[in-house]
Amino acid sequence: MDLSKVLIPGAVRVVGQLTSKKRLFQELGEVAAQAHGINAAMAIDVLQERESLGPTGVGHGIALPHGRLEDLDHIIGVFLRLEKPLDYDSVDRQPVDLVFGLFAPKDSGVDHLKALALVSRTMRDPAITATLRANNDPAKLHAILTENRTPQAA
Structure with missing residues (x-):
């Protein structure tokens, strides 16, 4: 699995301030x-439902909220960098x-678990997170996240 198949350029944003x-x-x-043309209300509901089972904040300033939707035919991602x-x-x-x-x-x-593991591995890399935090351009953020990397042996 490759993050470029999950995360499209239009799904990457820099957001000023969120209050909750x-x-x-x-x-x-x-x-x-x-x-991606999905139903926003249903997406919000599945994120809140999953979060009620336990926090998806994994530490080091990173959150990986996720959920399953009825009308999807493939895994999709959204990336936000909060100012x-x-x-x-x-x-x-x-x-x-x-x-x-x-x-x-x-x-x-x-496949959902594989995608979550891939995102988690990517976001655990201190060099990647430092570069993400240093950029405000969504196109650059997308490039950083989807850059092909050689998988690390465990």
């Missing part, structure tokens, strides 16, 4: 609707400024 996790999910849903970090109830209690949302088909099974 709910507002963040609304922004993710709206961007997903604009970029002002948002309190997110992350595992390390740090606010988040890098948010990669994933939406998968209801029956995607292991």
Whole structure:
């Protein structure tokens, strides 16, 4: 799996200030609707539903909200870089400024987990996150995230 198949340029944004996790999910849903033509309200609902099971803030200023949608036929992503970090109830209690949302088909099974693992590996790389934080241009952010990298051996 390749992030360039999940994340299209139109699904990458830099956002000024959001006041709550709910507002963040609304922004993710709206961007997903604009970029991928999905139903924004349904996207917001699945993100909130998943978040109620446990926080998707993975630490180091990164959140990976995700959910499954009925009407999708492939996995899609949305990336937001927040100019002002948002309190997110992350595992390390740090606010988040890098948010990669994933939406998968209801029956995607292991592909959803593979996509989540790929995004997680990418976002755990300190060089990548530092470069993401240093850029405000959505096109550059997309290029950074989708750049082909040689997989690291475990």
